[in-house]
Amino acid sequence: MLNKNIKFFTTGEFAKLCKVNKQTLIYYDQIGLLSPIMKDNKDYRYYSIAQYDFFSVIELLKALGMSLKEIQQYMADKSPENFLELMRQQKEIVTKKRRELEMIETIIDVKIESTAEALYxxxxxxxxxxxxxxxxxxxxxxxxxxxxxxxxxxxxxxxxxxxxxxxxxxxxxxxxxxxxxxxxxxxxxxxxxxxxxxxxxxxxxxxxxxxxxxxxxxxxxxxxxxxxxxxxxxxxxxxxxxxxxxxxxxxxxxxxxxxxxxxxxxxxxxxxxxxxxx
Missing domain, CATH: 3.20.80.10 (Regulatory factor, effector binding domain)
Structure with a gap:
């Protein structure tokens, strides 16, 4: 039975909150990556607001290039120490990518300037x-x-x-x-x-x-x-x-x-x- 004093989200509501479709949440549940906090006797799925941060971390790691399999491996051995190490590793990746993007931006600026000059x-x-x-x-x-x-x-x-x-x-x-x-x-x-x-x-x-x-x-x-x-x-x-x-x-x-x-x-x-x- 749902606790009336706690706000739960249906799959559709939680998908809207996370800006994904329902199938993404269902798939995460199927592979054991992010399961609803509870299911009622009609098999309806319900999520809590606390799981939003969990979902955000999954999307963050995906954006940084981690596969779902790699994320699952981390989730199977969660701890504050492991999370801290993971975040430090990802920060190094972000720093490297930022340098690469800055270099690309510099190259683009040079191409723009030299091509514009050539027109005259x-x-x-x-x-x-x-x-x-x-x-x-x-x-x-x-x-x-x-x-x-x-x-x-x-x-x-x-x-x-x-x-x-x-x-x-x-x-x-x-x-x-x-x-x-x-x-x-x-x-x-x-x-x-x-x-x-x-x-x-x-x-x-x-x-x-x-x-x-x-x-x-x-x-x-x-x-x-x-x-x-x-x-x-x-x-x-x-x-x-x-x-x-x-x-x-x-x-x-x-x-x-x-x-x-x-x-x-x-x-x-x-x-x-x-x-x-x-």
Whole structure:
């Protein structure tokens, strides 16, 4: 018999309180996870307000990725000590997820900013600008790699960025040595890189040299890169510069934004040194 001085909830009322359907409560009862506090002689189920907190903890643990089986295992050995340890473990998980979400938010912000800026770029322009020193995270040396090894190097670099949480949202670029560019081997990169505006301790970095750079944009597939490089060399010579140690390339528009390779845009940044003639 129900105690008239205590408020009990029918399955429907309790389901509404918990914002789930009745079948969820019936299923929890069937698997022994959350059973009604009592049943009357007509087999009607009744829940108490105290069981709401119990239900809330189940939903909390589910939201944190625990399976119903794992939750059942905890419920089979409940104690204040075990609950405290469980909550501490879940807090660590939440802290890790929050860091991951903050990193994703940062990546999204970078993508928004760089794409918005690209909308106003004149891809026919060539300019000479002073670059401050930048910190880059590099791949292993890939100079003179075969196509197969290059594909693997890209895959390994992406995995490394993800594993070390060094994906900053900036495009993956390629660095080419001076001698390769002068020989016309524009895509014989020595390293892949990603910019690191806030370098994290414990990782080796490369400092891009501060100085003058000539900047241009190549529209189209990589097979026609030479045409843009020739334009850059002509302007460089007219301005009294020679090619410095490295050339940096990175996509402005790639397959994420454009469907056709003919519409891809590559930003080319070439280190400059003054041509001191005798």
């Amino acid at each position: 770029l004149d891809f026919d322009s060539i300019s000479i600008e002073h670059f401050p020193e930048e910190t880059l995270y590099l791949s292993k040396n890939i100079e003179d790699s075969t196509e197969e090894l290059f594909v693997k190097a890209v895959s390994d670099f992406i995995d490394e960025l993800d594993r070390s949480q060094l994906d900053t949202g900036y495009p993956i670029g390629g660095i080419t040595k001076r001698e390769q560019v002068l020989a016309g081997n524009y895509d014989n990169y020595c390293f892949l890189y990603m910019e690191q505006p806030q370098p994290r301790e414990g990782h080796p970095y490369f400092k891009a040299i501060e100085g003058e750079f000539i900047i241009g944009y190549h529209v189209g597939p990589s097979t026609t890169l030479g045409e843009t490089y020739e334009r850059l060399f002509n302007v460089m010579q007219d301005k009294g510069y020679m090619l410095g140690q490295y050339v940096y390339e990175e996509y402005i528009y790639d397959a994420v934004i454009k469907n056709r390779e003919e519409e891809y845009v590559t930003k080319i940044m070439m280190e400059l040194v003054k041509d001191i003639k005798p």
